[in-house]
Amino acid sequence: MKKYDYLIVGSGLFGSTFAYKAKQAGKSCLVIDKRKHRGGNIYCEEIEGINVHKYGAHIFHTSNKEVWDFVNSIVEFNRYTNSPIANYNGKLYNLPFNMNTFYQMWGVTTPQQAKEKIEKQKAAAIESMKNSGITEPRNLEEQAISLIGTDIYETLIKGYTEKQWGRKCTELPAFIIKRLPVRFVYDNNYFNDKYQGIPIGGYNRLINGLLDGIEVKTDEDFFKNRQYWESIAKKIIFTGKIDEFYGYQFGKLEYRTVRFEEEIHDCSNYQGNAVVNYTEKEVPYTRIIEHKHFEMFGVEVDNCPKTVISKEYSTEWKEGMEPYYPVNDEKNNLLYNKYQKLAEKENNVIFGGRLAEYKYYDMAPVIERVLKLSL
Template sequence: MYTFYQMWGVTQPEEARRIIESQRREAVMENPANLEEQAICLVGRDVYATLIKGYTEKQWGRACTELPASIIKRLPVRFTFDNNYFNDRYQGIPVGGYNVLIKGLLDGIEWRTGCNYLDDRAYFDGLADEIVYTGPIDEYFGWSLGFLEYRSLRFEQEMLPVSNYQGNAIVNYTERTVPYTRIVEHKHFEPGNGAVLSLPYTVVTREYPADYTPGSEAYYPVDNKRNRDLHAAYQDMGRCNVPHTWFAGRLGSYKYVDMGQAISSALKLSKALL
């Protein structure tokens, strides 16, 4: 509602709903064929043009008319003044960050870093009855059926001589002309940590969308029919050839999921294996 108030000057949910419904009726699209059509059907042309089009096109590196409608269906649309992104009853991150959580999970467990499973697969396979692989599934099979598409990111970090730069952990920049998609100010991830918040400096990170090339970090699967079909073929190959290997995570399952969904799927897979 705060967004609708800024755009149209409305203060009542029904006022905003009427504007959006009017723009949706003008669109007249029963079966949206792409992201642009789906977005307009959800929120009308004004919100789409102001908040979605520019951000999405720089994030994915292609026009909204070339992206599948399914991508935009994960965005919530609400007529409240609650500015939280999610509707979940419980929201947050681990106290001290994810490093603290993972350190606790690994307590008493043998772990190794700085090694590549694919460089010595036979050795690592011999260590366990079941393997959970969370890297790119196409790389696991040597790209034998072709390359899956991903989007990557580039990070630009800066320490600033101010105690508070933007007043929030993350601010998104939806304009197409701004080259980065968001700025992260890390100290705001722990709003109750007065010692950190009162420091006379702050660290910010700007995130820039980037093309993915083999060897760079793969962040976002590109969800279209070609990639879905190719991933399904790799999954079939896995079931037939490596029945004791499980492909998980964003890269193994080739799904764009939020952190809560990622943790949930990991817990379900763990229970199934145990």
């Protein structure tokens, strides 16, 4: 007899949501996590009365009412709207690309003026490629310029992207930028989704609500005692690296990772916004997150006398680092497909999440996928 219906490896959003759903269905679960805390990459730590996103900014957004109602049934979400700013050599630009951006870039004030400026630069770029015998963009740089023109590419895309990927834009595949969102309205809301916010009190409240009444063991590495863990449950929900699950038998998948430098400042407001991207290549970090702005608004910001910021440095993943972003180029996708074929033959293992499925996931689609799973 197995002690549990499900062993859930990983207490991030996929694992915690699955555990909640299984408990609601009357199933017995054990959740294990190799970290010393619950929550995976959405874990927060309270510092100076501020919920600090320890693994980078997480902003929940969705147009799926079922998902939004589900998370709000666990914890109420606030009205945070993601409106990042780009800093290029000390000059600020609104993101995503919209009429505010175009006014800051060129001084244009009407959609028609902005469209004419962009179309003129796009046409020049495409003509230049044709004259060089290039019929289709061969790399990210050519793709981006053909979509948005040179000014925005050079100012807001090139340096940031090269820092993020650790290689020149001319060395990155064109498909990374299939399209660029451009709005000819004065709207700084980064997401188009109907619902958006942060859990009031931080993401730990969401995870603790999902795992309420469920047995959880942290600081437990599945691979250090694999035979035992596999023996105690009828099925395994695995949210770790799929290549590691199969002993790297076809080789190791590649990732990008992020290093964080956290600073506490003796001021109530460091940069006036939650997210500021630094788009010139000479600044080594990609962005600065000021965590209090996710949950504090108006006078609340000034009433909290200190602030916490995180500088983010993107780097190539190596063994021992946290894997963040799958490198979904042709080589890695072909390798993942080999592991996926093995996974499809499993009767007692369900793979879920960005590491197990080797793809970038926003939070809402993770929950949506779990809600659709059959127990």
